[in-house]
Amino acid sequence: MKVDVLTGLQWGDEGKGKIVDCITPKYKIVARFQGGPNAGHTLEFDGKKFVLHLIPSGVFHNDTLNVIGNGVVIDPVVLARELDDLEKLGVDTAARIVISKKAHLITPFHKLLDAAQEASKGSSKIGSTLRGIGPAYTDKVARTGLRIGDSERDNFRQRFNNHRERCIDTLKAMGAKPESTLALEDEWFEALYRISELRFVDSEYDLNEALDKGERILAEGAQGALLDVDFGSYPFVTSSNTTTSGACTGLGISPARIGQVYGIFKAYCTRVGSGPFPTELHDAMGDHLRKSGNEFGSTTGRPRRCGWLDLPALKYAVMLNGVTGLIMTKIDVLNDVSEIGVCTAYKTADGETRRLPWDLNDAIPVVKYFKGWNGSLSHVAKEADLPPQARDYIAFIEEYIGVPVIILSTGPDRTQTVMLKD
Ligand code: IMP
Numbered sequence: 001m002k003v004d005v006l007t008g009l010q011w012g013d014e015g016k017g018k019i020v021d022c023i024t025p026k027y028k029i030v031a032r033f034q035g036g037p038n039a040g041h042t043l044e045f046d047g048k049k050f051v052l053h054l055i056p057s058g059v060f061h062n063d064t065l066n067v068i069g070n071g072v073v074i075d076p077v078v079l080a081r082e083l084d085d086l087e088k089l090g091v092d093t094a095a096r097i098v099i100s101k102k103a104h105l106i107t108p109f110h111k112l113l114d115a116a117q118e119a120s121k122g123s124s125k126i127g128s129t130l131r132g133i134g135p136a137y138t139d140k141v142a143r144t145g146l147r148i149g150d151s152e153r154d155n156f157r158q159r160f161n162n163h164r165e166r167c168i169d170t171l172k173a174m175g176a177k178p179e180s181t182l183a184l185e186d187e188w189f190e191a192l193y194r195i196s197e198l199r200f201v202d203s204e205y206d207l208n209e210a211l212d213k214g215e216r217i218l219a220e221g222a223q224g225a226l227l228d229v230d231f232g233s234y235p236f237v238t239s240s241n242t243t244t245s246g247a248c249t250g251l252g253i254s255p256a257r258i259g260q261v262y263g264i265f266k267a268y269c270t271r272v273g274s275g276p277f278p279t280e281l282h283d284a285m286g287d288h289l290r291k292s293g294n295e296f297g298s299t300t301g302r303p304r305r306c307g308w309l310d311l312p313a314l315k316y317a318v319m320l321n322g323v324t325g326l327i328m329t330k331i332d333v334l335n336d337v338s339e340i341g342v343c344t345a346y347k348t349a350d351g352e353t354r355r356l357p358w359d360l361n362d363a364i365p366v367v368k369y370f371k372g373w374n375g376s377l378s379h380v381a382k383e384a385d386l387p388p389q390a391r392d393y394i395a396f397i398e399e400y401i402g403v404p405v406i407i408l409s410t411g412p413d414r415t416q417t418v419m420l421k422d
Contacts, residue, residue, distance in 0.1 A: 005258060007243060012224040072100075076194070083197075225316070280306070331409070
């Protein structure tokens with residue numbers, strides 16, 4: 001058996017949580033492989049809305065095990081809060097969630113460093129979620145990080161104290177004056193104790209053994225390809241590999257064991273935080289997409305920047321991820337847009353190109369307009385129910401990208417999902 005992967009193809013917020021929840025019944029295990037509490041995966045069913053930051057989106061299904069993989073960075077305070085919220089809903093979290101012993105911890109000092117680093121950048125700040133992601137991954141790569149498994153060792157307090165000293169020195173060198181952190185540390189250790197009710201496991205063994213037994217696994221990505229630390233709009237990116245290769249390193253799965261790759265994208269584009277966004281709309285249409293699509297960050301509440309779908313960027317993301325099936329979300333947000341724009345190429349000094357410039361600041365989009373369908377899609381249960389204009393829009397995307405759209409999401413609820421192809 002192989003691991004199927006679901007990854008975001010834009011700047012995150014494509015609707016991964018909803019789709020993972022919808023397809024989870026096909027899988028025995030759902031595993032997160034990168035990112036951390038910067039993610040906000042939203043699920044809606046039975047008239048209720050849930051936002052998950054660290055826990056995989058398969059958690060609402062009784063028979064599914066949810067793995068937080070070694071590639072994830074974990075803030076115990078956020079995770080403990082999520083566990084409490086789920087338990088109030090009757091979810092048996094201890095039975096349904098396990099954590100890799102190799103996953104790294106985000107401490108209160110990582111969050112202080114994140115804030116100090118952003119402040120020091122002034123107008124060139126990244127627009128980080130300030131959840132401590134960058135500093136935690138920096139410690140991992142610098143080989144000074146603290147891991148979930150370390151928290152069970154006798155010398156953990158000493159290692160934490162060393163970490164505190166290192167971070168405080170750095171903060172001081174940056175001119176930041178850390179106030180007493182005792183309350184933050186107490187809260188953090190209390191949360192660490194709370195999450196130790198979950199099983200800390202050698203998840204790379206568990207996942208590979210599950211595959212050997214014929215069990216199906218879904219790897220759930222966070223953020224999106226254009227935020228990937230190697231291939232995104234650097235330096236305005238997150239600090240992990242958000243693409244399919246991240247699932248290999250973030251779970252301990254060989255590339256040969258990757259099966260289907262589902263690439264998810266919105267029918268238009270959004271971005272939260274700073275950085276280039278070639279198809280951004282600074283006009284009434286941008287405001288309309290924001291309002292109609294409720295485009296406000298599910299982690300930070302910040303308004304998202306909105307613009308037209310960018311096909312060269314989407315094709316680039318499909319190439320990087322090895323996407324075998326596309327999932328298109330939020331098509332309903334375009335219901336009353338009479339002229340739908342799509343970027344089909346970029347202008348360069350040498351003419352038009354479909355290649356993404358290495359520096360997105362240089363990308364001047366060429367936009368083609370499609371007739372909208374001006375009506376609701378709430379009745380759509382199968383491909384044939386789609387208005388012809390919506391079918392044309394989808395067909396153009398499929399042709400351009402060379403990969404079929406297999407699932408269409410027409411609203412936030414589980415039930416508003418149309419399976420176009422098997
Ligand atoms: P960080 O990952 O919090 O350091 O943020 C780096 C950049 O990625 C910022 O522009 C964030 O707004 C963006 N970002 C991080 N996580 C997400 C996400 O889950 N959805 C959308 N944008 C994100």
